[in-house]
Amino acid sequence: MGVKAPSTACETPNAGEPSIGIYLHFPWCLTKCPYCDFVSFAIEQDSIDHDGYAATVCAEIEQRRDILQSRAISSVFIGGGTPSLWRAEALGAVLKCLDRVTEGGLHGIEVTAECNPSSLDAGQAKALVSAGVNRLSVGAQGLDADRLKFLGRLHDGPLALRAIEAALGSGARSVNADVIYGVAAGSARGQTAEQAACEAEQIARLGIHHVSAYQLTIEPNTPFGELSRAGKLPLLDDAILADSFVAVGDALAAHGFVRYEISNYAQSGEQCEHNLGYWRGRDYLGLGCAAFGALSRADGTGWRYRNPPTPQRYAEMVAAGDLTPHETDQLDGEARMRERLMLGLRLLDGLDVEACASILGVEPWPRRRLEASGDLQARGRLCRSGPRLYIPPEAWLWADDTACRLF
Ligand code: SF4
Structure with a gap:
């Protein structure tokens, strides 16, 4: 299977x-x-x-x-x-x-x-x-x-x-x-x-x-x-x-x-x-009280929003017809690349670093990532197959630390 x-x-x-x-x-x-x-x-x-x-x-x-x-x-x-x-x-x-x-x-x-x-x-x-x-x-x-x-x-x-x-x-x-x-x-x-x-x-x-x-x-x-x-x-x-x-x-x-x-x-x-x-970075629309949404722009940047955190304030927002987000977070390409690494490396098949970087308009292999990747591979914490990085299941216990080292 x-x-x-x-x-x-x-x-x-x-x-x-x-x-x-x-x-x-x-x-x-x-x-x-x-x-x-x-x-x-x-x-x-x-x-x-x-x-x-x-x-x-x-x-x-x-x-x-x-x-x-x-x-x-x-x-x-x-x-x-x-x-x-x-x-x-x-x-x-x-x-x-x-x-x-x-x-x-x-x-x-x-x-x-x-x-x-x-x-x-x-x-x-x-x-x-x-x-x-x-x-x-x-x-x-x-x-x-x-x-x-x-x-x-x-x-x-x-x-x-x-x-x-x-x-x-x-x-x-x-x-x-x-x-x-x-x-x-x-x-x-x-x-x-x-x-x-x-x-x-x-x-x-x-x-x-x-x-x-x-x-x-x-x-x-x-x-x-x-x-x-x-x-x-x-x-x-x-x-x-x-x-x-x-x-x-x-x-x-x-x-x-x-x-x-x-x-x-x-x-x-x-x-x-x-x-x-x-985990793969797909956009999602948040609906309802306290819901988060995450949306992309064509230039690779993106933003997250959150609806009001109480049912009453949420109902007031909708009744006023003004969906101005309760909270927003603007994300540039580099921030989104870090998020992709953090989430994508949780998956058995990892992520395609070059495809993600191309979509987000950032450099796939800055020197620090290349060096960290080589070091992590030597320690058995990471595998690379062409543009794709993934964590072998025996090293999943350290996945968050591994992802952070690639930022
Ligand atoms: S408070 Fe509600 S949402 Fe939170 S863990 Fe308990 S049942 Fe789930």
């Missing part, structure tokens, strides 16, 4: 390959997990203004009609927050609106919705698929009750497994499960590498198509970040984390999954198109 070949070495927005991803943010969850730094607000499901939020997003889509009609849509990703809390008819109304404005642009493309086990039963899974979602991503995170409680999750292992089964029985063409490993809870010494591998394996055995397995990271602006600064958060040793990274990978490989990105595994042909676009 091989990894799906990249359609291009590096996405070429505004020139020949103008497809664009859509990221739609749903900013509510039932509770706030202590490790999470995504924009999400704790709320009871009945208190969400399901139709009101859908109407606001549809109004934003109308206001972004020009860009939506000038680019082919490659994928839609509905993230959050907990999109499975959204009444499926309301979510479906947004997809219909997108499809209408793009004149059938959603036909045949990947449409993912993130789901939590506590809000995904068989009925909701089928309703999401009827509404136009064809890929369900279930935030299982693990199967051990104590570890899930430590992470602030509302579900336990059996409920996580039932939600995955509901997704598999829904008619969705692809199902992903998210797993978090490296959790210092659930037994006296915290999660061992063997336990992490065993949980990933139990999930893989259900017959899912894709697994995203991330190490628990401690973000500064979260309750876990505060506890960590105070020295009160139990953490695992780096050696256990490294062993878990390898053990989870081996367990999933034994079930036919290919690790096509450092933290992502897919059965043949089941790679996530939306995230592949992100």
Whole structure:
């Protein structure tokens, strides 16, 4: 089984390959997990203004009609927050609106919705698929009750497994499960590498198509970040984390999954198109409260924007018909090249440095990059095949450091 070949070495927005991803943010969850730094607000499901939020997003889509009609849509990703809390008819109304404005642009493309086990039963899974979602991503995170409680999750292992089964029985063409490993809870010494591998394996055995397995990271602006600064958060040793990274990978490989990105595994042909676009530098349009977008200009420069970070301010922006971004970040070609290296080197097939540099209008091999590349290759941390650089899987543990040395 091989990894799906990249359609291009590096996405070429505004020139020949103008497809664009859509990221739609749903900013509510039932509770706030202590490790999470995504924009999400704790709320009871009945208190969400399901139709009101859908109407606001549809109004934003109308206001972004020009860009939506000038680019082919490659994928839609509905993230959050907990999109499975959204009444499926309301979510479906947004997809219909997108499809209408793009004149059938959603036909045949990947449409993912993130789901939590506590809000995904068989009925909701089928309703999401009827509404136009064809890929369900279930935030299982693990199967051990104590570890899930430590992470602030509302579900336990059996409920996580039932939600995955509901997704598999829904008619969705692809199902992903998210797993978090490296959790210092659930037994006296915290999660061992063997336990992490065993949980990933139990999930893989259900017959899912894709697994995203991330190490628990401690973000500064979260309750876990505060506890960590105070020295009160139990953490695992780096050696256990490294062993878990390898053990989870081996367990999933034994079930036919290919690790096509450092933290992502897919059965043949089941790679996530939306995230592949992100790692390859494809433009994406952000819709909804707190959504990020990233767009290119023909000269290789680009910019990122973010919509207002609260539902109220987002609704006010759309009602005023003024999509002036809440935050913007202007990026020159060199900054974008650094981003391409950081993200592209996470992929099994790496990136084509010369194609990216040509699109971004920068020098592919400045002396410092050439020297660093030679040094990293000599140390077994990097491989070069013509214009393409990639990190051999045995050196993935140092991927971020490797990418930074090539800046
Ligand atoms: S359910 Fe997901 S998005 Fe919501 S608070 Fe927890 S980790 Fe964050």
